[in-house]
Amino acid sequence: MPPSRPHIVVNDLRIGWGTRVLMEHVTFDVERGSTFTILGGSGSGKSTLLRYLIGLEQPRAGTIDVDGLGTPHLYQGVPRFGVLFQSGALFGSMTLAENLALPLTMWTSIRGSLVRELVQAKLDLVGLGAFAEHLPGQISGGMKKRAGIARAMMLEPDLLFFDEPSAGLDPITAVELDQLILTLSRDLGITIVIVTHELPSIFLVADSCIVLDKVAKGIVARGDPRTLRDQSEIPFVHGFFTRSSLAASHGV
C-alpha cells in the first residue's frame, strides 16, 4: 500500500438515533503515521464518533474506511487497531501482566516465557515495568491509562485510538502521557487518533485536528491546531482554542 494513501477515510458520515441527528456530513482523512485529534466541547459527539471509528457502532449513512479494508467490524479476526478507553478498561480481577497477555494468548500461538518477555517489554515501554503483578485496583488512574496503552499495543497495531487520554490526570502525569504518545508516533510510526479537549496536549502532540460542535451538528473547523488557534475566523473555534467564553458565539 503506498504510504500516501490515508489510513482512515471518513466520507459523509451521519450519526444519530431515530430521527435525532447528532452530526452529519462528517468527512475527513487521517494520514498514515500522523497524530490526529478529534476536538469539541462536552456533548459534541467526540466519543460517539470514536465508537463508530472502532466499529462499536455501524454507520447508518456515509462510509468509514480503515486501512483500505472498509468499515471496521468487530469479531472478524485479529483487531487491526488498539483502543485506549477513558478509564483504561483493565480487567479488575487480572494483574497487569495478565491483562496484557490476554490479547497475545487469544490471537497468537505465542506461549510461555516469550509472552512474559513481550508483556514485560510493553510494560517497560510505558514505564510500568515494576507493576506487572499489581491489580488495576492497586495503581493510580494515570498508571491505569498507561497500562491500557500497553495492552492496546500488544498486537502491534499500526493504528491506536485514545479516548480522552489525559482526562482526570494531573498536569505532570498528563505531560508524561503526551510524551509517551509522541514516542509511539515518532519512534514506532503508529497512526494515532485522539479524542480530547485538553488544550496543552493538543498543541504538543497533534499534527492535525477536526473540531466538532453540537450546535452546528458536525465539523466546524479542520487543520493544524496551532494555525486554527492563531488564524480561525470562526468565533466558536477561536474561543475553543483561546479558552474564551463560548456563550457569545452560541448567542446564549
Add this chain to the structure above:
Amino acid sequence: MDVVVRADRDGDRARLTPVGQFDLPHAVTAAHAIANVERALVGCRLVELDLRSVGDIDGTGAVQLASLLDRVESAGPSTQVLDEHNPKAGRLIALYRRRRSASPLAQAEQRSVLARLGLMADRSIGTVRRGLDFIGHDAVAAQRAVAAPRSVDWRALPQLLQQIGADGLPVAAAANLLVGLIIGFLGVSQLGRFGATVYVPELVVVAHFRELGPLVTAIVVAGRSGAGLASEMATMKVSEEIDALRAMGFDPVRWLVVPRCLALVLAVPVLTWIGDVLALVGGLIATTALTDMSARAYVMSTANAISGPVFLGGLAKTPFLALAIGLIACGQGLATQGGAAEVGGRTTAAVVLSIFGVILISSLFTLLYAVMGI
C-alpha cells in the same frame, strides 16, 4: 519467508545477521532462531548485530532482538548494532532497550501451604472482628436513626418493600405451597402406616408454622433479596458512591442499611404468613388427593390444630431471620474492595452466609423453644 539468524564466527568476534520478518506473526519462529544462535556465541568478546537483512519488523521482533542483545551483554561480550541499512529496525530496538526497567522481573510471591494456612487464620480474626464491628455500628446507627430520622433514606422504603415483599411473593408463595404439599405427602405415607392420617393437618400446621415456614421463606428471601442488596451495595462501593455519601456527611449504614433492614423486617413476616396459608393449601391438596378425608374435615382439623404458641412461635423468629439477611447482605456489599470480580464474589458470599445464618438462627430458636417447653 523463513526467519533465521545467521552467525558468522571470526575468532572472538561474531556477527549475527537476522534474516526475515521479525513481527508478531513470526514471533514463535523468531524465538527458536534466536535460541539456536545463542549457543554459537560462547567465548565471544564482541557480538555485532547486522540488521540489513531484517524484513518487516514491529515491536515484538524488536523486543526479541533487544532481549538477545541484553542477554549477550549480561553474559560478558560487548555488542554493537549495525543499522545503517535499516535505521527503522535500529531505532525500534534502541527504544525498547532504553525503556527496559532496571528492576528484575517482578514475580508473584510463592507461599508454602503452611504460610498460607497461617495467613488465612490471621485474616479470619480480622474478618470476625470487622463483622462484629459492623453489627455494633448498625446497633448505634439504628438508635441514631430514631433520634435523627432525616439521616435515613426513608424515600427508598416503599420501593424496597415492593422489591423484597411484593416482587418476592410469587416465588416465596410457590416454595411454601410445595413444602406444604411435601409435608402432606410425607404425613399421609408415614402416619398412614399407623392409620393416623387424621393427624396430617396437625402435622402440617406444627411443622410448617413453627419451623419450615419461616425457614423456607427466609431462604428464598436470602437468595433473592440478599443477592440483590449485596450486589447493589457492592456496586455502589466500587463506583465510589459510598465514599460520596461519607464525604457529604452521611453515615452509609444509617442512610442505606437501616431502611433495607427495616424493609426486610417488615416484609419477611408478611411473606411468611402468606406462605403459611399456602402451605395449608398444599397439605390440603395432598391429603384429600391421597386419602378419603374431605376438604371440610381437613379444614376443621387444621383450625383446631392452630394454636397461639405454634403460630406466633414461628412468626416471632422471622424478624430475626430478616435482620440477619439484611446485615449479612449489606455488610458483605459494603466490605467490597476493588473491581467487578469482587462484586460477584461478595454477592456469592452474602447469599451463602445469609442462608447459613438463617438456618443457624432457626436452629437456635428451635432449641430455645424446646428448653422453654413450647
